[in-house]
Amino acid sequence: MTENDMLIEVRDLRKVFRRGGRDIVAVHGASFSMASGRNLGIVGESGSGKSTIARMLMGVEKATAGTVSVCGEDMTIPARSAAARRRRAKLTQMVYQDPFGSLDSRQTVASCLREVLRIHGVTAAAAREARIAELCDLVGLSAVQRERTPRDLSGGQRQRVAIARALAVQPEIIVLDEAVAALDISIQAQILNLLADVQRETGTNYVLISHDLAVVGHLTDDVVVMRHGRIVEQGVTAEVLGNPTDEYTRILRDSVPSLDWRQPGVLEAVAERVGPRTNFATRNISVPSTLERTR
């Protein structure tokens, strides 16, 4: 594999925040890469630096030191012009845990998508409307739902809108920051299935940020495990989760309850449609804490 095959190259990345006269080192010299055609998971407990890394990947947080290259573009240099920002938008798009925060609550789904398409050069009205229909079909939003505003949609439907909006830009990479964490388990499964379907259709790559090892296990090929801003372990997801060499990864994995209590059939349904990259049942790996809440 050559450097050209790498969508993401992060080297010695460091981020220090200054708060109340004190330095907070959110990321201590992280290095990792993501190859084209592979999904990357970033896991770790709350405060381990996952979202800070995501923001530096997007170029919206300035690195204190180190390099971040996405498709060859140096993301540590601010995008100053509108053209540079549009080019960057085609590299990475983000889907957050709470789409309410990123969607305009007064804008219908169709008008939100129309605006994004217009900004990104789809100027002919007929082409825009055709693309809106295509995007909504892709993410499973009906013609009626297209004319609704976010407040009249369910959490899962809002997340579909957020995914459609990201896809409207045709990005190389979608960064999903805890994108299914707030959803009920059956809806989580639907969104995970959707993400896998979308990937088959569009070839988009995912960076999946999550505290949930089952979600990461199902959707990613490689994983980075973070603790207190440091990468403690990284490698092929199935190997890292199946046979962790780091004590913290083992604790993370083992802290999730055993399989006995899980909702019958839910995980299998996800695995069947998404296609398990890590077989949790046979490896006896963790099941997400989110599943536990549905007991």
Ligand SMILES: Nc1ncnc2c1ncn2[C@@H]1O[C@H](COP(=O)(O)OP(=O)(O)OP(=O)(O)O)[C@@H](O)[C@H]1O
């Ligand atoms: N803008 C900021 N100013 C000061 N400190 C910050 C800022 N953003 C993050 N931090 C600190 O950096 C550390 C890493 O935070 P970060 O949000 O990246 O962690 P995380 O792993 O994504 O956590 P979570 O899963 O809870 O979102 C934390 O100690 C956090 O308080």
